[in-house]
Amino acid sequence: MERVSELRENYLEVERRVADACKRAGRDRGEVTLIAVSKTKPLEDILVVSDFGQKTFGENRVQEVLSKIADTPKDRDIKWHLIGHLQTNKVRQIVGKTELIHSVDSFKLAEMIDKESEKLGICTDILMEINIGSEESKFGVSYEAAGELARRIGRLSHVRLMGLMTVAPIVSDPSDARPFFRRMKELFVDINSKNYDNVSMSVLSMGMSSDFEVAIEEGATMVRVGTGIFGERVYNT
Numbered sequence: 001m002e003r004v005s006e007l008r009e010n011y012l013e014v015e016r017r018v019a020d021a022c023k024r025a026g027r028d029r030g031e032v033t034l035i036a037v038s039k040t041k042p043l044e045d046i047l048v049v050s051d052f053g054q055k056t057f058g059e060n061r062v063q064e065v066l067s068k069i070a071d072t073p074k075d076r077d078i079k080w081h082l083i084g085h086l087q088t089n090k091v092r093q094i095v096g097k098t099e100l101i102h103s104v105d106s107f108k109l110a111e112m113i114d115k116e117s118e119k120l121g122i123c124t125d126i127l128m129e130i131n132i133g134s135e136e137s138k139f140g141v142s143y144e145a146a147g148e149l150a151r152r153i154g155r156l157s158h159v160r161l162m163g164l165m166t167v168a169p170i171v172s173d174p175s176d177a178r179p180f181f182r183r184m185k186e187l188f189v190d191i192n193s194k195n196y197d198n199v200s201m202s203v204l205s206m207g208m209s210s211d212f213e214v215a216i217e218e219g220a221t222m223v224r225v226g227t228g229i230f231g232e233r234v235y236n237t
């Protein structure tokens with residue numbers, strides 16, 4: 001019971017901060033989708049947060065999301081997003097299971113998702129992950145290479161490129177992330193203006209627990225919040 005109250009308090013607080021950031025930015029609350037990032041957290045927590053009305057959950061590991069999907073009662077209206085790095089050898093397992101894959105960062109990966117989708121007779125919605133801070137430690141396409149990759153992905157008939165995603169550099173003051181988010185928005189608008197076939201820039205996935213308000217102010221349409229809702233993660237080693 002205590003856990004339920006804790007989750008409710010966290011969730012309402014995040015929801016309030018999302019709404020306030022939208023208001024500050026002169027945006028409608030409906031323009032921003034909150035993704036509850038449930039990695040490492042038990043299914044019980046997910047079902048509790050789903051009871052509060054949360055529809056979309058983000059996971060970063062294929063194995064973990066598949067086992068959670070398998071264990072989720074069928075009458076639950078839950079959508080799953082893969083937000084973490086996807087290895088090409090896991091593509092077959094994940095295609096068809098998620099509403100959106102946020103982390104496509106190469107043509108090869110897009111092509112494999114396309115092939116698997118074709119086999120299933122579906123079209124898979126994807127985002128292209130951008131390494132906006134040009135960080136050695138991060139996955140993602142460079143700002144410079146993004147336009148050309150979008151154009152190539154657009155030629156694939158069983159994936160649909162819906163937008164861009166980024167994990168901004170870790171900064172001590174959230175407002176220091178603002179220039180990175182602003183640059184993402186510029187790229188988003190720029191690629192959109194090219195009108196590539198089969199490419200629609202409608203989703204801009206950026207902002208996490210530490211910086212989602214700044215991301216919303218700079219144009220995010222999806223924010224991915226884990227710790228803010230579920231509390232700190234504990235990794236077993």
Ligand SMILES: *Cc1c(COP(=O)(O)O)cnc(C)c1O
Nearest residue numbers: 037060083208209224225226227
């Ligand atoms: C874990 C994770 C998040 C959520 O991080 P928090 O800081 O806990 O909100 C968001 N996006 C990605 C890609 C992640 O892996």
